[in-house]
Amino acid sequence: MREAGRITALALQAMREAVRPGISTQELDEIAAEVLRQHHATAAFLGYPPGGPHPFPATITASINNELVHGIPRPDRVLQEGDIVSLDCGAVYEGFVGDSAFTMGVGQVSDEAQRLMDVTEEALAIGIDRARAGNETRDISLAVQKFVEKHGFSVVREYTGHGVGRSMHEDLQIPNWWPAGRQRRRGFRSEPLLPGYTFALEPMVNIGQPDTKVLDDHWTVVTRDGSLCAHFEHTIAVTPEGPPMILTAL
Numbered sequence: 001m002r003e004a005g006r007i008t009a010l011a012l013q014a015m016r017e018a019v020r021p022g023i024s025t026q027e028l029d030e031i032a033a034e035v036l037r038q039h040h041a042t043a044a045f046l047g048y049p050p051g052g053p054h055p056f057p058a059t060i061t062a063s064i065n066n067e068l069v070h071g072i073p074r075p076d077r078v079l080q081e082g083d084i085v086s087l088d089c090g091a092v093y094e095g096f097v098g099d100s101a102f103t104m105g106v107g108q109v110s111d112e113a114q115r116l117m118d119v120t121e122e123a124l125a126i127g128i129d130r131a132r133a134g135n136e137t138r139d140i141s142l143a144v145q146k147f148v149e150k151h152g153f154s155v156v157r158e159y160t161g162h163g164v165g166r167s168m169h170e171d172l173q174i175p176n177w178w179p180a181g182r183q184r185r186r187g188f189r190s191e192p193l194l195p196g197y198t199f200a201l202e203p204m205v206n207i208g209q210p211d212t213k214v215l216d217d218h219w220t221v222v223t224r225d226g227s228l229c230a231h232f233e234h235t236i237a238v239t240p241e242g243p244p245m246i247l248t249a250l
């Protein structure tokens with residue numbers, strides 16, 4: 001898991017260094033694919049989900065501005081000064097998976113876009129800090145939601161953090177919000193966090209409303225109101241004591 005995470009982090013780092021006005025999301029995809037090849041890893045996203053009607057066609061997902069996640073890299077999607085771009089990559093190494101993402105500005109971005117990215121990254125750090133043995137998944141969800149909403153942004157409901165191991169998506173689900181009061185919804189079960197659990201936390205934050213929709217390409221998720229959005233993700237491991245290991249950090 002550590003090595004898969006490290007390779008994922010190297011791919012993200014290589015893309016971070018390459019982001020500039022004029023580069024296409026296809027070129028960023030090729031940069032990540034090359035890092036994975038160099039480290040004898042394969043792409044967790046490529047062909048995902050196996051056997052599905054619309055297998056994902058690339059190594060990374062690249063999502064620009066009001067695109068939240070799952071954007072398909074294309075040679076004609078070229079980054080412009082002032083855009084924000086979310087890049088997500090998963091590496092498989094010797095049967096284990098790493099999954100990580102970040103959002104960054106292209107050149108100079110607006111103050112509000114920068115604040116959105118800062119709040120989302122900080123929300124991930126807060127969630128990670130709560131991922132301790134003795135806590136439950138709900139502790140993470142509530143901490144992320146409270147922090148984001150305190151800053152006037154909204155957390156996306158439809159997509160959650162997830163167990164990561166030999167598969168990219170394993171059973172544990174960690175939403176970035178939690179139903180208030182006695183409200184109970186299907187799929188919301190708070191699980192105790194045990195040492196050795198490995199999972200991805202990935203807050204997705206919108207400037208406007210939390211609602212999203214999927215485009216006709218079957219993949220790209222955008223905000224319904226067209227507002228800017230950001231996404232940060234790490235794969236982590238719960239330890240017996242103290243904060244978790246961040247497996248996708250260098």
Ligand code: MG
Nearest residue numbers: 088099100101
């Ligand atoms: Mg991811």
Ligand code: MG
Nearest residue numbers: 099200202233
């Ligand atoms: Mg993920």
